[in-house]
Amino acid sequence: MADGADRSPPAGAAGGRAPAQAPERAMWCDERFDFQATFLQCLAKHVPNIYSAEMDPLVEKQEEMVQAAILYPLECYLFGEDPDIFLEKLQQSGTSQLCGKVFKGGETTYSCRDCAVDPTCVLCIDCFQNSIHKNHRYKMHSSTGGGFCDCGDTEAWKAGPLCTKHEPGASGSPKENSECQLNEEIMEHSRRVFPSVIKYIVDMLIWEEEKELPVELTISREKVDSYYCVLFNDEHHSYDHVIYSLQRALGCELGEAQLHTTAIDKEGRRAVKAGHYASCQEAKEEIKRHSENVSQRPLHVEVLHADVMAHQKFALRLGSWLNKLMSYSSDFRQIFCQVCLKEEAGSENPCFISKLMLWDARLHKGARKVLHELIFSSFFMEMEYKKLFAVEFVKYYKALQKEYISDDHDRVLSVTALSVQMFTVPTLARHLIEEQNVITTITETLLEVLPEYLDKNDKFNFQGYSQDKLNRVYAVIYDLRYVLVSKPTVWTDHLRERFLEGFVSFLRILTCMQGMEEIKRQIGQHIEVDPDWEAAIAIQMQLKNILLMFQEWCACDEELLLRSYRECHKAVMRCSTNGRSREKTVFHLCGHTLESRPYRVSADPVSIHLPLSRTLAGLHVRLSKTGAISRLHEFVSPEEFQVELLVEYPLRCLVLVAQVAAEMWRRNGLSLISQVFYYQDVKCREEMYDKDIIMLQIGASLMDPNQFLLLILQRYELADAFKKIKPTKDQDLIKQYNVLIEEMLQILIYVVGERYVPGISNVTKEDVIMREIIHLLCIEPMAHSAITKSLPENENNETGLENVIDKVATFKKPGVSGHGVYELKDECLKEFNMFFYHYTKTQHSKAEHTQKKRRKQENRDEALPPPPPPDFSPAFSNVVRILNCDVMMHILRTLLQRAVELETHLWTEAMIQMVLHLLSLGLLEEKQQLQKSPEEEVTFDFYHKATRMGSSALNAVNVLMLLEKLKRVPQLEAQKDTVNWILQMFDMVKRLREKSSLATVGATSGSETTKCDETQSTQDKEKAERKRKAEAARLHRQKIMAQMSALQRNFIETHKLLYENTLEAQGKDDAIMEEESISSAIDYSRIALGPKRGLSVAEKEVLTCILCQEEQEVKLESAAMVLSACVQKSTALTQNRSRILELSGDTLDPLFMHPDLPCGTHTGSCGHVMHAACWQKYFEAMQLNFRQRLHVEQIFDLENGEYLCPLCKSLCNTVIPIVPLQSQKINSEDAEAVAQILSLARWLEIVTVRISGYSVKNAKGDKQNLPPFTNKGTGNSALEFHSILSFGVQSSAKYSSSIKEMLILFATTIYRVGLKVAPNEADSRIPMMTWSTCAFTIQCIENLLETEGKPLFGSLQNRQHSGLKALVQFAAAQRTTSPQVLIQKHLIRLLGVLLPNFKGEDTPSLLEVDMFHVLVGTVLSFPSLYWEDAVDLQPSPVSSAYNHLYLFHLTTLAHIMQIVISSATESPAAHSSDNSEEAQSAQSFCREICQYTSGCFSQDIPGWFVWDCVKKGIMPYLRCAALFFHYLLGVSPPEELLQASEEGQFKALCSYLSLPTNLFLLFHEYWDTVNPLLQRWCADPVVLSCLKGKSNAIRYPRKRNHLIELPEDYSCLLNQASQFRCPRSSDDEQKHPVLCLFCGAMLCSQNTCCQELVNGEELGACTSHALQCGAGVCMFLKIRECKVVLIEGKTRGCLYPAPYLDEYGETDPGLKRGNPLHLCQERYRKLHLLWQQHCIIEEIARSQETNQIFFGFNWQLL
Secondary structure (H helix, E strand, O other), rough: OOOHHHHOOOOOOOOHHHHHHHHHHHHHHOOOOHHHHHHHHHHHHHHHHOOOOOOOOOOHHHHHHHHHHHHHHHHHHOOOOOOHHHHHHHHHHHHOOOOOOOOOOOOOOEOOOOOEOOOOOOHHHHHHHHHHHOOOOOOEEEEOOOOOOOOOOOOOOOOOOOOOOOOOOOOOOOOOOOOOOOOOHHHHHHHHHHHHHHHHHHHOOOOOOOOOOHHOOOOOOOOOOHHHHHOOOOOOHHHHHHHHHHHHHHHOOHHHHHHHHHHHHHHHHEEEEEEEEHHHHHHHHHHHHHHHOOOOOOOEEEEHHHHHHHHHHHHHHHHHHHHHHHOHHHHHHHHHHHHHHHHOOOOOOOOOHHHHHHHHOOHHHHHHHHHHHHHHHHHHOOHHHHHHHHHHHHHOHHHHHHHHHHHHHHHHHOOHHHHHHHHHHHHHHHHHHHHHHHHHHHHHHHHHHHHEEOOOOOOOOOOOOOHHHHHHHHHHHHHHHHOOOOOOOOHHHHHHHHHHHHHHHHHHHHHHHOOOOOEOOOOOOOOOOOOOHHHHHHHHHHHHHHHHHEEEEEEOHHHHHHHHHHHHHHHHHHHHOOOOOOEEEEEEOOEEEEEEOOOOOOOOOOOOOOOOHHHHHHHHHHHHHOOOOHHHHHHHHHHHHHHHHHHHHHHHHHHHHHHHOOOOOHHOOOOHHHHHHHHHOOOOOHHHHHHHHHHHHHHHHOHHHHHHHHHHHOOOOOOHOOOOOOOOHHHHHHHHHHHHHHHHHHHHHHHHHHHOOOOOOOHHHHHHHHHHHHHHHHHHEEHHHHHHHHHOOOOOOOOOOOHHHHEEEEEOOOOOOOEEEEEHHHHHHOOOHHHHHOHHHHHHHHHHHHHHHHHHHOOOOOOOOOOOOOOEHHHHHHHHOOOOHHHHHHHHHHHHHHHHOHHHOOHHHHHHHHHHHHHHHHHHHHHHHHHOOHHOOOOOOHHHHHHOOOOOOOOOOOOHHHHHHOOOHHHHHHHHHHHHHHHHHHHHHHEEEEEEHHHHHHOOOOOOOOOOHHHHHHHHHHHHHHHHHHHHHHHHHHHHHHEEEEEHHHHHHHHHHHHHHOOOOOOOHHHHHHHHHHOOOOOOOOOOOOOOOOOOOOOOEEEEOOOOOOOEEEOOOOOOOOEEEEEEEOOOHHHHOOOOOOOOOOOOOOOOOOOOOOOOOEEEEEEEEEEHHHHHHHHHHHHHHHHHOOOOOOOOOHHHHHHOOOOOOOEEEEEEOOOOOOHHHHHHOHHHHHHHHHHHHHHHHHHHHHHHHHHHHHOOOOOOHHHOOOOOOOOHHHHHHHHHHHHHHEEOOOHHHHHHHHHHHHHHHHHHHHOOOOOOOOOHHHHHHHHHHHHHHHHHHHHHHHHHHOOOOOOOOOHHHHHHHHHHHHHHHHHHHHOHHHHHHHHHHHHHHOOHHOOOOOOOOHHHOOHHHHHHHHHHHHHHHHOOOOOOOEEEEHHHHHHHHHHHHHHHHHHHHHHHHHOOOOOOOOOOOOOOOOHHHHHHHHHHHHHHOOOOOOOOOOOHHHHHHHHHHHHHHHHHHHHHHHHHHHOOOOHHHOOOOOOOOHHHHHHHOOOOOOOOHHHHHHHHHHHHHHHHHEEEEEEEHHOOOOOOOOOOOOOOOOOOOOEHHHHHHHHHHHHOOOOOOOOOOOOEEEEEEOOOOOHHHHHHHEEEEOOOEEEEEHHHEEEEEEEEEEEEEOOOOOEEEEEEEEEEEEEEOOOOOOOOOOOOOHHOOOOOEEEHHHHHHHHHHHHHHHHHHHHHHHHHHHHHOOOOOOOHOO
């Protein structure tokens, strides 16, 4: 309600209304009176009257009455003077430094990655544009609503906290605090007014009585029986549910129900019925009953007394008034906050603001919005009161969160959403932790809202959980994250205690998660129902960063870290002591014994959730990093530590993963596979998988290495696998064992080799990220976003990628499509570790393949040894001992021996690869230790253990001997290089051991591949051998290629004919191909028109059908062959987008095209050929298929003849019949003879006689039909009537019935699509549409070639070439399928434009037609004049040549006239002294025109200017004519037109089209004939009106259309969008602005306010705009989502990448990444070509086919 009023100042009442209220004001001002009582009396008197009509409120009238009766007097009392003047003064005195803008949903927010303290610190668009952050690394995102601009908050920014608008003194005020102080009187009045106003607002908002008002608001008048049935908003019922319920319950119309529903959704409640109590109560019950029918829950309906409703509505209006007032002065804000926080003396009732907060969940949407805005504008603008508000908020935190969780409104509408504004302020968060114990409060809240999910063991179990409720619980988890987001720099004892208290409370949550949702392996029968697993994993994801933050906080202070470790250790122990009753078992191997409790992962319960153990691992690593581990024994005694127990649970989890890989758990269904996936996925692995590996490393560092390995063997259930006895012959079991051994070896590699964790070794976070990136790029070059997705994010959503990426990779920019990628630098390749622990199995094999391939290309060996790892930190230094312990040696020896002994079923290549990797790690470790310390100090004796015999038996072997044998195993050929590398390493370590002299050690310690002379020579020999083999292979390949090439040449020679006759024109014209086949003796000219016309030899065309693959020659008498084609309406060439298009062509006359080219019909083809019969079968099959699958939504409309091309899947809606080009050879002697007689004047005379003769014949006495011909005495003589035939005729071409059928089919499609009418084969407009589409398509192609700077001929794509050729030949042939009388009528009307004696009533003016369309129409319809009753004739080649020549010359003269007239209204540029022949001719021509127009045409226009205009203006017309006549007649064009240069093009066109280069000579040549025409043209009223400047004529050349100009920086577009206000909507809600890329219009998309009714259908703003702007096809940019939308018609559309890229060459749909975006011109040009090539429909079809969505988007309402 108050939305409209909020935008105007509160003091909106005119001064004239004030006197009426004077007594009331005087009474308020009287100190003796009780203000509160008087104020309430006033409200009781006025409010019910003002808000009396709630069913149909007059908002503006209500607002006027509120201002006059209540607000104006109230403001006068408060300010002590005229409110307008006072507020103006306050406004000018300055504003707060805090911006305080509250974001609406969809509004763009900006965060600075360099300066923001955390990602929640954001700026509004205005502050961002005026801040220093504009030039930093910023991020853009769409707000979900309810946020707050942090400009001016010094705690939110490391630098640049203020924009230039909010800097002190920015508005001209020099003071530090720019807000002025209020005087004491106003302050006193405020202290009187605010408590009453606030109390009234609070009382009314929390008022529960439906029928009664508070006593103080009840006046003595009789209570009226006037009630409202009020319907409230909820998120459970959909729009349709509510509309249905209202229609059924109230019997209202659909429109009224929709209005009610929209208002309810927007404001939160709405009166849907007014009347007596009983009728409203009845309506309430009806609504509830109907809503329960369609949903489980009834709608919330109340019956409220009219006065209650009025006061509640006014309370919100007062809230808005206060909200506005808060923005004027800090003093107002402070007094307001004091009143709100004041508690009643001696009462336990909460203060006003707490009452409202606690009632928030019961308030409707509109009330919540007002309340939250009031909190933003008051408490959050004053730091001191923000702190006090936060204290109140935390006091009632549990109650508020519980209310929110049971509420069903969105988070953004809940008061709990304000937590982010307080908890993320570092000082405030610190205060709340210390004084309010907020961490404990939040964690206890979590425990209190989740008890229903606890099982009998007090562990969480989320089976049958509610997704909505859990989503609400996440809000509490987010709050914990907000509180921990910035670590304290100074620790006090009090802060330490409070934090530890909170941490211990948090451990209680983790205790409930430790071991939750245990699972047991399913044996025998498959699990029936997959258990719910998503909730547990989702909570794990939510907690990931919180766990890390807790660990980081603990690590800030040594004392705290040790105490936290102790508490966490206790918690782990408490969880681990359960189930200790079983007796211990003993396990022996290699003389070592392990006592452990019996447990088998494959038989006993196991859980993947171990957050306590993992937190302990994280704290342990931080102890190691800080060095505090040396004091650990003071807090946890060694006896208590029990490392075996700590390792037990993470080890079980890793074993579970191994057994899942071995397919032992396949009967447990998909839920377990999903859990294992997330366990290792980047979203969870930091606090799951990684920590389990760390816990194993802790175990390895503190346990005896042999004991540790025995424990691992036992848990992996591999104790038997390494004993002498062969376990079984069962193949499945052996396979299972092999996978388990592989998985175990992999874990051992990770335990020993994975040291890139700060604390495990001396590495930094940057080193860790660099290593991650190196290993990702070793798989393949990757895009920035792909790398980011593969790296874990920290609490600030940062991966640290940018800091290190340039050190390890180089960026490769993208092309027109795709995205930029990073490629690894060569020097980083040595860091590649094949067994990197974050590789998935796929990534591992891909990376290995890539690296081996690279080494092979570089001619190097394929060994991929591990890179030297960094040294373990002291706390973990014992881990390496597991490499050289007895059990490890036994494992390695056993596996190598099995491989050597070729027990194929007991080993795999992957297993041996891992054994070799472990050997490499051992040797590298020993080598590194020997290089750093003297030999006697090195206790790590891997070499010694590996060369020692396995036993004392005679056949005993050591590892070294086994490796030598391994080289000879054929199955391990791929590992040969690795084995060689290891043997060389053995040799090197041996030398280091033998020669303890430092010099020698120094000499041999270059790199891990440094070798002695002997090994070097061996290496050289191997390299030389490899090189020789590579060279031999290259020569062999070369020889084969030469043989193939010879065979190919031979084949081409043999099948020469075939190659000559294929359709692959490859961009060349038919005429050029003919050049070779025509004997060179024949001299032919390159002229298309007139008696000197060049040869057009019909080539033999043999085409292959793409459906049946059979070949056929194209002949007139053969069965038809067709090209798949798409006919569509187009506005690509329009010169006037504001012209309103006719949506239906029922009454349209398409014969004449306006020179604006407002809307044409374009025909395009993909160039694929089919037999007409094959196509018909294909189409029928598709129809049948569609009928059988009715439920499947088709992407094409079969009813309208649409289908996908069988080969390229382009969308088509018809086929073009392929009509062969007829050979037309001109006899030069005949031509010369005719030339003597047939001048233009004679030709015109003959044509006029013929036409008038036909008219007499057709009229048959009906004089009305006779056109008013002015020729003297014509039409009587039969001889003269037939004289047109005397210059040469021939019989018409005879087409096969199949071709005729296709001619009719295609022509009908053009008519149907172009005019948007039902098909009608007999309609007289069919020929017109045929000529129109032919002309328009040629114009589109010419426009495209010119835009791209390509030559006119020779550069067309094959599809364009074959499509245009077929279209022109079809247009010429279509005439034969229509009545010739009809064609003649059209011809006469067309000639009426050129020859005024044929002019009819409906003939348009010379300036109102496009001459190229006239040319095409007249040329193609002219043969109809040769039609005779008895015989079917057509003009001979000689006759045609003259007909074409004279028709072309006439239209050219008319077009020159159009250009000259339109140039007359232009003013010439600076004078040029051009005195050429053309300029003189132009000057003399202008003098004639001046004479004929009675001086309207100015004689002062210089000749050079007119010639310049004509030459430039006529070029597109000449180019189109050249294309048309070339494809019609097949005459080769001059060479100059095959080149893209401008020079010579005009001359070549004139030559080809038989024109003089000085075009004005045409007028002189035909002066006697043309002079009368000129006079008639000039006398036309439209021409004279244009010359007098009364109307505008189109300018030539027409402007080339381009997509609109877009700003380079995307934030400029977002700025435009933020200022966009929907013209049809008064509310302030954010819309979805979209930008039309054709015309630049900004539209309000996907909103009911802008829907339009078109032909009875509701269409969205974009769809209805597209009908006018693009004839149904359009291209929009969704600004807030950075996506391009292509739409076609009402039912089809698709999304397309926007042309904006970030610095990494990637698009950002939905602004999810939020990086700065800049316009990529190449991509924008690609969009432009998509439009100009008419491929938008094709793109939509392709997109819909590849992304078929089951629930499609409703494009109609876009």
